[in-house]
Amino acid sequence: MTPTELAALIRSCLLDAVADGTLALSAEEIGEVKVERPRQREHGDWATNVAMQLAKKAGTNPRALAEMLAERLGGAAGVESASVAGPGFLNIRLEAGAAGELARSILEAGEAYGRNDALAGHAVNLEFVSANPTGPLHIGHTRWAALGDALVRLLRASGADVTPEYYINDAGAQMDKFGASVLARAAGTEVPEGGYRGEYVTELAQKVLAERPDLLDLEGDEAVAAARETGYRLQLAEIQQVLAEFEVHFDVYFSERELHGSGAVETAVARLREQGHVFDADGAVWLRTTDFGDDKDRVLIRADGTPTYFAADAAYYLSKKDRGFPEKIYLLGADHHGYVNRLKAIAACAGDDPETNIEILIGQLVSVAGARLSKRAGNIIELSDLIEWIGTDPVRYTLARFPADSPLSLDGEKLREKNMDNPVYYVQYAHARIRNVSRNAAQHGVRREDAFDPTLIGTEADSVLLGHLAGFPEMVARAARLREPHRVARYLEDLASAYHKWYDQSRVSPRGEDPVEDVHRTRLWLNDATGQVIANGLHLLGVSAPERM
CATH class of the missing domain: 1.10.730.10 (Isoleucyl-tRNA Synthetase; Domain 1)
Structure with a gap:
């Protein structure tokens, strides 16, 4: 007898008591029955506090209700005994045969054992990793890669319809700096100030030259654009390959560039204005997020007419909503605490419930021997390095073994x-x-x-x-x-x-x-x-x- 079967048996006993007039409750009031392992094994195989939960509704005391249940369960097939403890806990001991049947049930279910319908009917968009396509994935991204993928698997095992999504930050000034950095390394010159200086940029530049041997014959913006686009495509392909080696798979790679190009940002601003939360001040367009708990209102469109990152965030949220995801989970890094209120404010401004339609999880830093990592400075430990050094299994298991909000330091040699x-x-x-x-x-x-x-x-x-x-x-x-x-x-x-x-x-x-x-x-x-x-x-x-x- 499985815990689910035992819970169903207890609920059946309660329903029988309702039917014969012993218990003054409705089936709806009884609800779902839960059983759990007692802390002390000598008390039995399973325990439930259902009598304590229902007694007040039924107009009786918990112990009396538990005793009634114990009497009815005592004669049920597979139950050796049922006894009452304390104010109304019900302890149940199964017959040896009923308990042992679980082994057969597990093997008959096979890979399906453990799957459940706790989240059936939930349609979830789960966004994680979403690293900039300006460099390789490193240890700072690895925690969310492991945890995010494990969460996808858990949610699906519990009946949810989950779409894992990677947001490609492929728009804005960072991409131009990336292109200029790749071009500089290809030409053998110094990376411009604020550019990307890691050794990987030099290696990437050589790959770009192999695909674009005419790169150094180009000039000005045309040369930067060629370096940017080729480098971007190669870097994104490498990211996807490493994620696959790490057993992490995304259903959707969503491009920020396409978000802007499709007019979704302008449409989002117009929709939010219709909701009554957009206002104009100082030549800029603002979203009144303070109405929903944010510490200050946010600029959507600057005075010069250019959209902010926040405007793209708003458009991206609305895109998820329009694509049929009532529930949106964001997995963000340790430096993104400030995003929580503003993202929830976007949800509220869009007419959603920020308590149910959006969830933001913040992960803490991961280090190796205490090292702090920086992609731009170049002192990074890449995910591919971790896979080669430690192995996918030890890294994934260790990162999943601790709560996301706890700082974590990996000892690679011990994991090996x-x-x-x-x-x-x-x-x-x-x-x-x-x-x-x-x-x-x-x-x-x-x-x-x-x-x-x-x-x-x-x-x-x-x-x-x-x-x-x-x-x-x-x-x-x-x-x-x-x-x-x-x-x-x-x-x-x-x-x-x-x-x-x-x-x-x-x-x-x-x-x-x-x-x-x-x-x-x-x-x-x-x-x-x-x-x-x-x-x-x-x-x-x-x-x-x-x-x-």
């Missing part, structure tokens, strides 16, 4: 270590061990298809392991709702720990010449179910589940 002190190795090793147990079992003639007797899964180690496995779907749903992929990593480490302890106590293959028995076959089901859940969890983080290590 293959020992149980390395969390990603610890979890991946558990999966590899599980697969090795399966291979050894096959060699000894232990086959799942020959028998499955869930009543044979009844040791304390079995129970603990089953408890962890049962909690996987709810953990996935909770991590998705809270936007916290680190919950998946911590869950996997707990599950790996429970498996390693189970492995030390439970033999799947018989010893020596001992015969194969049903207990071996049934343990193989539990072994393989654990492997399936670890693989499913690692997939949510974009990390591989190795067959051997």
